[in-house]
Amino acid sequence: MADDAAFVEVGDADAMADGEMRQVRVAGSRVLLCRVDGRFHAIGGVCTHEEGTLADGELDGDLVTCPVHFGQFNVRTREAVAPPCDLPEPVHDVKVEGGRVLVARQPRA
Numbered sequence: 783m784a785d786d787a788a789f790v791e792v793g794d795a796d797a798m799a800d801g802e803m804r805q806v807r808v809a810g811s812r813v814l815l816c817r818v819d820g821r822f823h824a825i826g827g828v829c830t831h832e833e834g835t836l837a838d839g840e841l842d843g844d845l846v847t848c849p850v851h852f853g854q855f856n857v858r859t860r861e862a863v864a865p866p867c868d869l870p871e872p873v874h875d876v877k878v879e880g881g882r883v884l885v886a887r888q889p890r891a
């Protein structure tokens with residue numbers, strides 16, 4: 783896959799339908815890539831509560847539920863929206879070029 787300095791290519795945009803999510807590796811980190819209403823969002827893939835793998839949870843609209851203690855995050859805003867989670871996830875910029883999805887190597891500051 784082609785990478786550039788700031789972004790990592792993680793797959794074909796057409797390979798993900800609305801409502802799907804998957805874990806991708808970005809610069810050594812686990813990132814959760816989601817497609818909601820045609821747009822891609824990428825937040826940290828590891829729950830900020832006790833490190834549950836969010837890709838093993840469920841995505842309903844823009845809310846992902848952690849499979850461990852069922853805390854929730856909004857994948858558009860990265861915010862924790864249901865306990866026991868209270869810290870936001872990192873968020874990465876995402877762009878689509880030539881039908882390929884690219885995720886920023888570094889989370890947004």
Ligand code: FES
Pocket residue numbers: 829830831832833834848849850851852853854865866867
């Ligand atoms: S590890 Fe995710 S809610 Fe506890």
